[in-house]
Amino acid sequence: MQRYLIRRALVTIPILFGITVMSYFIMSLTPGDPVQMLINPGMSQADVEIKRRALGLDRPVHVRYAKWLNELVHGNLGYSYSTGAPVTKRVGERVAPTLTLTVSALVLSYLIAVPIGVVVATRRYTWIDYAATFFAFLGISLPTFFLGLAGIYVFALRLRWLPVGGTMTLGGEGGLLDLLLHLALPATVLAVAGAGALTRYVRSSMLEVLGQDFVRTARAKGLAQAVVLRRHALRNALIPVVTLAGLQIPALLGGAVITEQIFEWPGMGRLTIEAINQRDYPVLMGITLITALLVTLGNLLADITYSLVDPRIRYE
Amino acid sequence: MKGLRARLAGAIAAVLIVGLLLPGGALGGPKSEFVAVAGMWSPPNNFNPINTDSSYGFYCVRFMFMGMVEARVENNQTKFFPALASRWEVGADNQTYTFTIHPRAAWHDGKPVTAEDVLFTLMTISDPRTETNRGAQIASIAGLDARGKRAAGAQLGFRILEPRKFEIKTTTPVDPTMFLEMFGANVYILPKHVLGDVPPDQLARHLFFHNPTVGNGPYKFVQYKTDQFVEFVLNESYHLGAPNVRRVFVRIIPPTTMLAQIERGDLDVSAGFGIGEVMIEDWDRVKGMGHVRAVSFSAPGYQYMLFNFQRPYLQDKRVRRAFAHAINRSLIVNQLLKGEGELAEGPIPPANPYFNKKVRPWPFDTARARALLTEAGWDFNRTIILRVPTGNIIRERSADIIRENLIAAGVKVEIQKADFPTNMAAVRAGNYDLGLMGWAGPTDPDVSSQYRTGGQYNLSHHSIASLDQVLDEGVKTADPAKRRAVYDRFQEVFADELPTITLYYPNARTAVTKRMVNVLFDASGLFDFQTYRWVAGTQ
Numbered sequence: 001m002q003r004y005l006i007r008r009a010l011v012t013i014p015i016l017f018g019i020t021v022m023s024y025f026i027m028s029l030t031p032g033d034p035v036q037m038l039i040n041p042g043m044s045q046a047d048v049e050i051k052r053r054a055l056g057l058d059r060p061v062h063v064r065y066a067k068w069l070n071e072l073v074h075g076n077l078g079y080s081y082s083t084g085a086p087v088t089k090r091v092g093e094r095v096a097p098t099l100t101l102t103v104s105a106l107v108l109s110y111l112i113a114v115p116i117g118v119v120v121a122t123r124r125y126t127w128i129d130y131a132a133t134f135f136a137f138l139g140i141s142l143p144t145f146f147l148g149l150a151g152i153y154v155f156a157l158r159l160r161w162l163p164v165g166g167t168m169t170l171g172g173e174g175g176l177l178d179l180l181l182h183l184a185l186p187a188t189v190l191a192v193a194g195a196g197a198l199t200r201y202v203r204s205s206m207l208e209v210l211g212q213d214f215v216r217t218a219r220a221k222g223l224a225q226a227v228v229l230r231r232h233a234l235r236n237a238l239i240p241v242v243t244l245a246g247l248q249i250p251a252l253l254g255g256a257v258i259t260e261q262i263f264e265w266p267g268m269g270r271l272t273i274e275a276i277n278q279r280d281y282p283v284l285m286g287i288t289l290i291t292a293l294l295v296t297l298g299n300l301l302a303d304i305t306y307s308l309v310d311p312r313i314r315y316e
Numbered sequence: 317m318k319g320l321r322a323r324l325a326g327a328i329a330a331v332l333i334v335g336l337l338l339p340g341g342a343l344g345g346p347k348s349e350f351v352a353v354a355g356m357w358s359p360p361n362n363f364n365p366i367n368t369d370s371s372y373g374f375y376c377v378r379f380m381f382m383g384m385v386e387a388r389v390e391n392n393q394t395k396f397f398p399a400l401a402s403r404w405e406v407g408a409d410n411q412t413y414t415f416t417i418h419p420r421a422a423w424h425d426g427k428p429v430t431a432e433d434v435l436f437t438l439m440t441i442s443d444p445r446t447e448t449n450r451g452a453q454i455a456s457i458a459g460l461d462a463r464g465k466r467a468a469g470a471q472l473g474f475r476i477l478e479p480r481k482f483e484i485k486t487t488t489p490v491d492p493t494m495f496l497e498m499f500g501a502n503v504y505i506l507p508k509h510v511l512g513d514v515p516p517d518q519l520a521r522h523l524f525f526h527n528p529t530v531g532n533g534p535y536k537f538v539q540y541k542t543d544q545f546v547e548f549v550l551n552e553s554y555h556l557g558a559p560n561v562r563r564v565f566v567r568i569i570p571p572t573t574m575l576a577q578i579e580r581g582d583l584d585v586s587a588g589f590g591i592g593e594v595m596i597e598d599w600d601r602v603k604g605m606g607h608v609r610a611v612s613f614s615a616p617g618y619q620y621m622l623f624n625f626q627r628p629y630l631q632d633k634r635v636r637r638a639f640a641h642a643i644n645r646s647l648i649v650n651q652l653l654k655g656e657g658e659l660a661e662g663p664i665p666p667a668n669p670y671f672n673k674k675v676r677p678w679p680f681d682t683a684r685a686r687a688l689l690t691e692a693g694w695d696f697n698r699t700i701i702l703r704v705p706t707g708n709i710i711r712e713r714s715a716d717i718i719r720e721n722l723i724a725a726g727v728k729v730e731i732q733k734a735d736f737p738t739n740m741a742a743v744r745a746g747n748y749d750l751g752l753m754g755w756a757g758p759t760d761p762d763v764s765s766q767y768r769t770g771g772q773y774n775l776s777h778h779s780i781a782s783l784d785q786v787l788d789e790g791v792k793t794a795d796p797a798k799r800r801a802v803y804d805r806f807q808e809v810f811a812d813e814l815p816t817i818t819l820y821y822p823n824a825r826t827a828v829t830k831r832m833v834n835v836l837f838d839a840s841g842l843f844d845f846q847t848y849r850w851v852a853g854t855q
Contacts, residue, residue: 032737046463266543
């Protein structure tokens with residue numbers, strides 16, 4: 001296991017290097033540059049040239065990349081073109097809000113999907129199965145944009161139970177209750193969107209297990225249906241479902257662009273869109289690097305979890 | 317199952333813990349008569365008075381920082397009011413300007429605002445190593461070149477007379493209105509005692525501009541919660557009298573949910589032109605709300621159509637005139653803007669004191685357009701490209717109307733849309749025939765940067781001698797009455813030459829809660845610059 005981990009870690013380095021090279025060069029091919037798009041009547045031509053030089057945009061792309069890489073090796077991700085703040089600060093301050101939203105949504109989607117998935121698997125082809133399928137597909141196919149706005153209309157505008165957006169009440173004390181109130185709508189919207197697919201997943205995984213010999217044996221022993229489901233079937237059925245969570249780690253940090261936009265949530269998804277619109281290359285590179293790291297880590301975690309929950313898998 | 321339940325509980329606990337790690341809230345009571353909330357669409361990039369690249373940043377900056385004077389358009393005249401300066405004198409030569417700083421003007425840390433601060437600000441902006449966007453505003457000052465930079469060994473035309481009194485000399489005589497607007501109202505003063513030791517090439521990255529605790533304006537910076545809101549608190553010792561509203565929050569609210577916030581009463585003011593408006597489809601609904609005033613005002617922004625002058629077939633004046641006749645601009649205003657806009661043939665807004673009423677837009681006349689095109693020898697089989705930047709829905713819709721109009725006149729048009737930076741790159745490279753673009757300018761009518769040969773924002777790449785001549789004359793004329801006459805003539809030349817076609821001047825559509833009074837918008841600004849006059853009652 002240890003040797004396996006070391007090997008995986010070593011493979012990661014050239015992969016990350018390749019990703020940064022490709023991202024940097026593809027990015028530089030994007031039409032439009034961060035200085036050229038600035039339109040300000042008060043700005044003179046000299047101001048534009050000074051800015052271009054200050055950001056290093058007057059140099060060829062390979063020189064810029066080498067400089068960026070050199071800074072990176074020294075632990076510096078550079079400065080944002082558009083705000084002048086260090087990239088680490090711009091990206092760092094979004095980690096907590098992003099995780100708060102995405103992890104809550106993930107947990108919520110499991111809480112919705114697992115019970116429903118199990119129930120419909122045991123009641124296959126009944127009205128309850130069809131109803132669940134219908135709602136699952138509704139969840140999958142309704143755009144979060146629509147769900148979000150509908151949620152705002154009902155809960156914030158008509159019933160006035162929840163705020164329209166943000167993470168805290170203006171001028172309020174903040175605190176956990178306030179946060180939960182603000183979290184309720186965006187997390188639910190994200191969870192509903194994710195729960196649809198997950199329900200189908202749990203259902204099929206459960207059906208597969210229920211058809212296996214050891215479940216028949218358990219029933220033959222005269223165990224109650226509930227015990228069979230809980231002690232024997234569900235545990236095995238959830239193995240692949242739990243692994244899914246590991247694979248979702250990068251998505252968790254990537255944030256949820258549309259949901260964050262609608263609910264004024266200060267997350268990573270919004271930052272990415274902002275950075276693209278402003279052609280803020282250093283910030284985009286920072287996000288790319290962190291995402292790439294997380295994807296490799298997520299994959300590794302998923303593999304390790306698999307070997308933990310499934311004794312048949314061994315890594316050497 | 318037990319294990320699973322424990323794990324789930326653990327996960328939920330983790331969420332809660334992460335939640336607790338989020339920084340806590342602002343202090344202060346619930347919303348009362350001392351709190352106001354303004355809403356704008358996007359986050360500010362920084363709070364740097366001499367280098368904020370967006371109107372969003374600028375909207376926040378002006379709560380905290382000021383220039384020498386404040387400009388306002390009243391009764392079709394640009395008037396100036398005290399800001400940091402309590403008095404100013406214009407020399408008889410129109411070349412010498414003396415400012416006296418208000419005796420009580422002070423920085424938020426209690427230190428007095430002095431002529432040294434003004435000098436420091438000018439030296440910083442004119443330093444060739446500083447990242448700034450104010451260079452053009454100070455270019456008329458003696459010792460600086462046309463780009464607002466200090467030539468080597470040049471002596472800046474600046475003299476400190478007393479600690480709070482200074483004199484500025486310009487290179488040539490200039491219209492005092494122009495100078496007062498550019499230097500007086502648009503150059504905000506920086507604190508020398510805070511930033512004086514920062515190397516100019518490091519200034520743009522200085523963390524002060526993310527936490528500007530030492531300003532000189534009516535409001536003090538409290539905090540900026542990323543992507544959510546900026547919080548200000550009143551400056552008790554503001555030299556022109558403390559504001560009535562104790563705390564102002566500028567919230568970042570996407571256009572999609574702004575209506576909901578207005579309807580709920582969460583929002584008191586939508587920020588203003590181009591940064592926080594009521595969507596045109598929501599306009600009627602806002603007008604019908606009992607607790608809100610729907611305020612629309614003429615803003616100095618407009619949408620226009622570029623011709624690429626590098627294309628020989630667009631260099632003929634008759635072709636451009638034909639396009640002006642072909643496009644149904646009233647239809648765009650009436651249909652897309654619900655009548656909330658104005659038409660003009662030129663880059664000076666109808667609400668601007670320098671607007672020439674005698675110049676009328678070319679009337680919509682498809683037959684005339686076709687005749688002019690035939691006369692100019694237009695090739696009716698040629699397909700031309702109309703480039704449209706995305707992001708402004710009304711502009712995108714107007715492109716379809718323009719295309720239909722041009723097809724009716726016999727011109728084949730293909731629309732190409734791209735996001736703003738991509739579109740800008742194509743236009744700058746001259747890779748287009750027609751292009752749509754928006755602009756918002758200051759009150760001063762000098763538009764050389766867009767319409768003079770080689771101007772920085774001359775995206776049409778045009779060079780028209782008659783325009784150059786009249787623009788140069790406008791900059792050089794120091795006598796206000798004569799200068800007005802020059803710009804009257806400029807607008808006539810513009811309408812004749814049509815370097816671009818001015819499509820429409822949209823009104824800014826804002827919403828202001830009825831519990832607030834003194835929220836004022838005037839033609840000089842894109843938004844209300846006088847927030848210190850806001851007065852709020854309880855809801």
